[in-house]
Amino acid sequence: MAIPTYYPPRAYRTRVSTYWWLRSWPYLRFILRELSSISVAWFVLVTLLQLGALHRGPAEYARFGEWLRSPLMIAGNAVALFFLLFHAITWFNLAPKAMAVRIRGKRVPPLFITVPNYIAWLAASLFVAFVLLRG
Amino acid sequence: MGKRSNEPFLWMLFSVGGTIAALLLPVHVFLFGLAFPLGWLDGPGYEALLALARHPLTRVYLLVFCTLPLFHYAHRFRYTLYDGLQIKHLNELINTFCYGGAIVGTAFAVYLTWSI
Amino acid sequence: MELMLDISSHDLLIIGGGGAGLRAAIAASEVFPNLNIGIVSKVYPMRSHTVSAEGGAAGAIRSDDSLDEHAYDTISGGDWLCDQDAVEAFVKEAPEELLRLEHWGCPWNREPDGHIAVRPFGGMKKMRTWFAADKTGFHMLHTLFQTCLKHSAITRYDEYFATKLLVEEGRVQGCIALELMSGKLQAITAKAVILTTGGCGRVFRFTTNASIKTGDGMSLAYRAGAPLKDMEFIQYHPTGLPFTGILITEAVRSEGGYLLNKDGYRYLQDYNLGTPQPKPVLRSMELGPRDRLSQAFVKEVEKGRAVEGPYGPVVHLDLRHLGERIINTKLPFVRELCLKYENIDPVTELVPVRPVAHYMMGGVDTDINGATPLAGLYAAGEVACVSINGANRLGSNSLPELLVFGARAGVHAGRFALEQKSPGRHLLTQALDEEALIRRQFLPKTGRRERISAIREQMQKIMEDGAGIYRSGASLTEAAGKLRELQERFPNIALDDQSQAFNTELISAFELSSMLDVAETMVHCALNRCESRGAHQRTDFPARNDEKFLAHSLATRKADGTPQVSYSPVTITRWPPAERVYGK
């Protein structure tokens, strides 16, 4: 137990700026990574709307297809793709930090966790593409 | 154990959702968001897609795909608002907005994958 | 600036929050659960200098080893100036203490089967050095500090600087301490006080010691009337970096590093240390004993063959021929230290080195239980002289020493405290006097012009020139005179800083005043000891003289502030004085 001072001097406290994440590149990179979550929600929403359109019949679905072809949607999805790739890469790269896997007492090197993640990503992507493109 | 926080549960949804989002969302955005609308690749037609969506395995896939990433988003965006804008004091509002959104989306997803 | 005074009270007060102090506090708290304990420390405990010890801690545990062998290595290493009863107690309790630390979580290195691993160390015939990588002191200190956190009977005064011991009725009854954060004075009364403030390497300019090691506890005891013992014995390490004092381990030389003078010549061949071979040869050239290497350096400087660097003469340690691969695999920590803290790459550059003051064998005179001749005052660790280190400390004995004698002092001071009445009534007057004194001494600015750093640098030069690796009657007499002059100039120091909050300049002034006292005792003890023994080498008396000087020097403070030197006998139990022989 440390004894508290009876005469605390006037310590100066700085307030963290609202735009602290603009102060350095690592912080900005962090906030961009976190903002990728908006892209996640966005495209889940797009998918739900697509399912809804699919549910309501061919005419609705065609209109939905038109909407997807509008320049605004193309731009929005391009941005979303950028953020989702950013999310995927940071997610897989940080995975070894969050998981300390030990085999026979030795910690598995980070690459042994990262590489299978990337392989799984590739396999899942190819599978989805195959199912959608096979005919 | 003393005061139990439900953070572990929310964090697990965040983690699983984040992994699913990382594995699957990029290819979906690329195909449905860019490649098919821009004509780079030929996507499945209405009938084919409907048939695919009605396959039991696809239903399960879509359900997972459209729910867990929403909780990933809710968790992450909540903290982004807390820290990025320093509005943690509005946490009740933020939580309602983020998790409420995820729950509504989940309900919508359950309905659609069930009824399609 | 105004000073304020507060009073608090404990049964047992410990001054110094390093390894010895924390061990003492935990020992006292475990043995006497009702004891109310305070620890005053001028830095947060985990900043203490124990943290810097690298090598390890000696404790005989292997079946091929024995307590007697550890005792003999210690006593012969100390050139027979050790008290042998203390050494016997020490070697017996060292393994227990190291084991206790294991039970508290210290991450000792292990054998594959899970048992404690030990390694060899200089001056030891057997492997008995326990180690936690190359950061043994760091791990020991943090284990002690973190263990201390669970003891609610221990109150910490972090960043409080003790300025004076309170003595009444011939008994030490607490101290006055200055809280750095607020600048207020605190009178802390206690029924017993343990000093655990560490050594005083900063008396010298070139030292491995941290900036906080300024002999504060030694001077507190000395001014309160307790004698300082064997203050002439200062251990040097032959290869320190000149500017920072960072220690470059012996391993560099055992891997094949050369020591070169300014002509690129391996000068050790001129000092009866063998003939140069390309590969390292045990007990020859660069692998000769530490003291001989330090002495050869002084001779090279005298011959004008040392390299003149920005921080005085140096010689060069050459590792370049070993190549990057060997340096990276065998000596990674050395390269890291050079690169990270002094911007030198030993792969491509010569490393300037010189002998640096490393450890103080002397200190506050205590018995085997840490008790000083002054009632109620105890001491342990480097501040104390028990003495187990004699004229030259054996490597890896200092860490177990602070555990063994920290614990002993804690228990005995705790027991003493329980037998005492509450502190006397006149202590408050003393505290108020101290407050007035500090105000008079440091606060007015007018008419004063001495800078702290100027006096400190002069003191360090005087000590290096007059009381360094080699001393002589003439050099010591001159040093004694010059130190007196500095003592007289000290009251004229002017502080730029007149504020209360975290006034580090005021602390520097206190520290300088401590160092001047300690330096004087070193010089006087050295002057009176007309022989060469262990770390004390007199050019005018090159031989050991057991007839006259198989004795501890005791420096007590006279009324005029100068030291009076007397002698007390060395305790010999089973090992009569003999020649120091190595390598057999």
Add this chain to the structure above:
Amino acid sequence: MAETITLEVQRYNPEKDTEPGLQTYEVPLKKEWVVLDALNYVKDKVDGSLSFRWSCRMGICGSCGMMVNGEPKLTCATFLTDYAPGTVRVEPLKHFPVLRDLVVDITDFLAKLSRAKPWLIRKQEKPLAEGEYLQTPEQLDAFKQFSMCINCLLCYAACPVYGLDPLFSGPAAIALAQRYNMDSRDQGAAQRLDILSHSDGIWGCTFVGECTEVCPKHVDPAGAIQQYKLTATTEWFKSMLMPWRGE
């Protein structure tokens, strides 16, 4: 190499100033000088009233952490030449109350450290006479990295979460709790769970990861926290599924 370099030092004296300001000094530029040497030069030769903490000057005592050009650094291991030509701006560690010049108040950290119970907890103490708790080199390796923390608090200065929410336990305290949790000799993980799994504990962390980047001893507090989140979640599910299991 230029002869001197400009040092901008944040000064604050609570008895005179309402807020900190920068003061400029010209100091010699030498190859082996670190930022701390420049500060000591100022204190010794120019202005004795400049206050800062330092001790070992070899990166192990943890005293001399400051912001150097906006980044948390141990000033004993930060060379002036890395910033030359140009100025070196030295400020107290971010996110802590400033007591004086470059000295910050770290009592908050010490309180948090104590709360994390960073000591070995045993259900049953083994008597000394029975020897050491056996621990293989692999078991030692499991927590060794987390035991390297020197409490320099650079990680707190790098952590925006701590800056925004002073209640957050912070990187070093959690890493040190995890150091004991991972120690094969320790049995106190359950006792630490309540403290760590509190909303002010690990859950406040958003894995910015800068604590690990700035750590001079490669402790990886960010890793410690994420790993503990997994542990806490597992424990949470266990206690939900098997509420009778208890402590």
